[in-house]
Amino acid sequence: MAYRRTRLLLAAALSAVALATTACSGGAGDDTNIALRMTVWTTDKNQLALFDSIAAEYRKAHPEVASVKFDVVPGDTSAYSAALTTQMSGGNPPDLAWILERDAPDFVQSGALTNLKPTLDATAGYNAGELVPSATRLWTKDDSLFAYPFSTSPFGMFYNKNLLTQAGVTETPDQLLASGKWTWDAAKQIATQVAARDTGKAGLVVREFEYKQWVLLASVWRGFGADAWGPDGKTCGFASPEMTSAMTFLHQAIFTDKALPGPGTTADFFAGESGLTIAQISRAGLLKAKPFDWGIVPLPAGPKANAQVIGQAGIGVPVKGKHAKAAADFLAFFTNPANSAKLGQYFPPARDSLINAATLAKANPLFSQEQLQNVVVNGIKTGAVLPSHTGSARIASLVQSALDPMWKPDANVPAALAGVCQAIDPVLSR
Secondary structure: HHHHHHHHHHHHHHHHHHOOOOOOOOOOOOOOOOOEEEEEOOHHHHHHHHHHHHHHOOOOOOEEEEEEEEOOOOOHHHHHHHHHHHHHHHHOOOOOEEHHHHHHHHHHOOOOOOOOOOHHHHHHOOOOOEEEEEHHHHEEOOEEEEOOOEEEEEEEEEEHHHHHHHHOOOOOOOOHHHHHOOOOHHHHHHHHHHHHOOOOOOOEEEOOOOOOOHHHHHHHHHHHHOOOOOOOOOOOOOOOOOHHHHHHHHHHHHHHOOOOOOOOOOOOOHOOEEEEEEHHHHHHHHHOOOOOEEEEEEEOOOOOOOOEEEEEEEEOEEOOOOOOHHHHHHHHOOOHHHHHHHHOOOOOOEEEEHOOOHHHHHHHOOHHOOOOOOOOHHHHHHEEEEOOOOOOHHHHHHHHHHHHOOOOOOOOHHHHHHHHHHHHHHHHHH
């Protein structure tokens, strides 16, 4: 499958980068007429316009920088990562790169990125000391910082108030949250009720999961006390009792209760096609036109934990880039306190001074302060980032393949999960 091929390409390309990298950063030509290029995953025109405005402000004070181009690389996360690492291992490396959290260990460990700490520490007014350690952890090795976590975005549960009312739902997720009854069982009940109306609307959608991006199911697992592997990264967690409970819950929700659309069926919450969706809060921009009344709450509590999950993206400077010094300097400007506040309307910041509802509300008019406190502030402070691991491309491919038998009505869930561990144990133990 294309997904598996692109994930395998990530590992191969990073290996090539590591072999080609020297201990010295790039930087040849950091003098005049510098053209910087940053690969980005977003295609959102408003986000790109903000990027351009920050770059234009930077260039006013830096005439040696002739241009800053934000190079959009479309596609899903695996395709983006493969395209990025192909550029880095080939003859066309970007000067700055948007890197997804699941690939962080590979990029950090490979030696493909420049240590940003000296530049950030030396930049006047940057205040690197206020960067939240939990946000920078993935991007840190020893005392070096290899990417800035410019987006630390919790997952939340969006809900369509109109569809819930039409389905006869008597207590909204907000009301359930206020009464301490916002659980995965309650969410499943609401989703089942919406889907049962036979109007073509889905109940609950895990955005972008599509029975491929299995890592997004961490938004469910962790409430059951489960995770893909242990803290040391060497022990498979898929065959644990907690994971078996979580995946049995999901299997029943999909195939028995019809609360989630089955394989091969898609539904876009933001187009009004489902009652609930699990998505990062940055997706709220899709609701600016107010297509329906909506709300957002934290992820539901599970039987073992009230666990929140964070997606994260970092910006790194490839050592093979032509202008690594200038790129690091622009990155320091792009992520300084003032610009982090501007970016905060789309990308929750990693700065302690900005992680409060009152400050975030200034840049996020779509949300109430209560929503920002419950979902964003509490999510960042208490949540954990999506699973990541060295060799992520190989592991992702193996897990997806081993989970395929589970996405059938008559699946043996424990057997499928045992198969996942059998597949990835040799890779985890390396």
